Amino acid sequence: MLQIDHTLCNLCGLCRKSCPFGAIAAGKETVAVDERCTLCGACVNVCPQSALSIERRQASPEELARFKGVFVWAECEEKNGRLLPRRVVHELLTHGRRLADRLAQPLAAVVLGDEHMGGLEHLCHQGADRVIRCRHALLGAYSTDGFTTALAAVVAKEKPSVLLFGATPNGRDLAPRVAARLRLGLTADCTGLAVDELGQLVQTRPAFGGNIMASIVTPYTRPQCATVRPNVFAAAEPDLARPVVIEDFPVALSKASIRTKVVEAIPAAESGEKIEEARILVAAGRGCGEPSHLDLVRSLALRLGGAVAGSRAIVELGWVPHTVQVGQSGTTVGPDLYVAVGISGAIQHIVGMSSSKKIVAINKDPDAPIFKIADLGVVGDAMAILPKLLDAIQP
Numbered sequence: 001m002l003q004i005d006h007t008l009c010n011l012c013g014l015c016r017k018s019c020p021f022g023a024i025a026a027g028k029e030t031v032a033v034d035e036r037c038t039l040c041g042a043c044v045n046v047c048p049q050s051a052l053s054i055e056r057r058q059a060s061p062e063e064l065a066r067f068k069g070v071f072v073w074a075e076c077e078e079k080n081g082r083l084l085p086r087r088v089v090h091e092l093l094t095h096g097r098r099l100a101d102r103l104a105q106p107l108a109a110v111v112l113g114d115e116h117m118g119g120l121e122h123l124c125h126q127g128a129d130r131v132i133r134c135r136h137a138l139l140g141a142y143s144t145d146g147f148t149t150a151l152a153a154v155v156a157k158e159k160p161s162v163l164l165f166g167a168t169p170n171g172r173d174l175a176p177r178v179a180a181r182l183r184l185g186l187t188a189d190c191t192g193l194a195v196d197e198l199g200q201l202v203q204t205r206p207a208f209g210g211n212i213m214a215s216i217v218t219p220y221t222r223p224q225c226a227t228v229r230p231n232v233f234a235a236a237e238p239d240l241a242r243p244v245v246i247e248d249f250p251v252a253l254s255k256a257s258i259r260t261k262v263v264e265a266i267p268a269a270e271s272g273e274k275i276e277e278a279r280i281l282v283a284a285g286r287g288c289g290e291p292s293h294l295d296l297v298r299s300l301a302l303r304l305g306g307a308v309a310g311s312r313a314i315v316e317l318g319w320v321p322h323t324v325q326v327g328q329s330g331t332t333v334g335p336d337l338y339v340a341v342g343i344s345g346a347i348q349h350i351v352g353m354s355s356s357k358k359i360v361a362i363n364k365d366p367d368a369p370i371f372k373i374a375d376l377g378v379v380g381d382a383m384a385i386l387p388k389l390l391d392a393i394q395p
């Protein structure tokens with residue numbers, strides 16, 4: 001429950017202004033909270049006197065069972081003046097649909113933005129039973145405080161059992177804030193999500209430097225929160241026959257509760273195609289021998305109409321920038337074709353590319369682990385094989 005320390009409270013009224021549910025009355029002499037309080041924590045966060053706190057006790061299995069539904073935060077990005085859901089949202093909804101069906105619970109997409117939000121019908125076509133839309137002028141641009149307050153309010157009211165985020169820069173910022181606000185656990189960068197026989201979300205992710213895959217469950221709190229990187233799950237073809245249900249969720253936000261503002265947006269320097277979006281990748285590893293040999297890798301990528309990626313080994317050697325590193329501490333990719341040239345196939349690399357549709361590996365060691373996941377393996381010296389490949393592929 002919400003505790004108010006009246007000896008610390010200076011009646012500034014910020015808690016009343018920040019409450020998304022209008023549950024706080026702050027008068028001249030005292031502050032009071034009523035039954036509309038959902039314990040979302042927005043007031044605790046803004047109180048300058050630290051006069052508010054929330055006492056949470058461990059929920060019983062019966063209480064946990066009241067949390068129902070798989071929710072996906074439908075992060076939007078600006079395209080041509082409109083806010084449209086990112087591709088990772090479609091991937092999460094596709095997998096979220098499987099989880100929801102296994103749990104026999106509904107799937108919802110939660111979208112936060114202003115009047116410029118669009119494309120929300122696609123969220124239902126992608127599997128959501130409904131879209132929960134929070135519209136507010138202060139949600140037009142991402143802010144940690146504004147989005148945390150709005151999403152925590154939705155979660156506190158709707159009580160889903162699972163809450164998923166894309167592990168994008170903003171998703172990685174928002175998920176831990178919402179989890180901390182609501183005192184929940186969070187598993188970051190999951191590479192697999194399943195449901196066990198108890199109906200718990202089994203969150204799989206590399207642990208201990210990628211040497212083991214850990215299966216993590218959240219037995220004592222709900223919702224079970226996880227982030228998943230783009231390209232871990234494939235997005236299914238949209239089903240245009242699915243009904244479109246969009247519900248508005250009113251949320252009160254005050255400027256006072258948002259401590260940051262966007263002063264200027266500076267576009268990132270153009271550095272070619274992003275590897276997470278490329279449909280064809282030719283990835284180089286230490287087995288390429290030296291930086292000048294990467295010219296052959298670049299030529300192959302160009303000939304195939306793809307982009308160049310690399311292992312961490314060659315990033316550390318300074319042959320390619322970190323922006324093209326594939327793997328656990330780099331980017332997760334899922335292209336149609338992944339050509340691994342002189343890459344051994346360490347687990348930390350594999351977790352970042354194993355969802356590629358076709359994997360071709362070139363390695364001089366027939367026992368290299370990369371061959372275990374390759375659809376086609378070529379054993380031999382990459383520097384002898386690449387020129388032949390280039391000859392064989394017509395420009």
Ligand SMILES: Cc1cc2nc3c(=O)[nH]c(=O)nc-3n(C[C@H](O)[C@H](O)[C@H](O)COP(=O)(O)OP(=O)(O)OC[C@H]3O[C@@H](n4cnc5c(N)ncnc54)[C@H](O)[C@@H]3O)c2cc1C
Nearest residue numbers: 285286287311312313327328329330342344363364365382
């Ligand atoms: C916490 C942590 C995070 C990590 N994150 C990442 C990550 O995000 N991405 C990543 O890639 N790694 C990551 N690593 C490092 C990872 O463990 C490996 O060290 C790295 O992937 C090895 O890169 P490589 O395959 O290019 O090099 P190597 O392991 O040195 O393999 C080179 C391969 O090239 C082959 N070869 C040699 N010469 C030739 C030739 N002439 N022709 C053909 N083949 C040849 C060899 O047989 C060998 O298989 C991480 C490690 C840790 C501990």
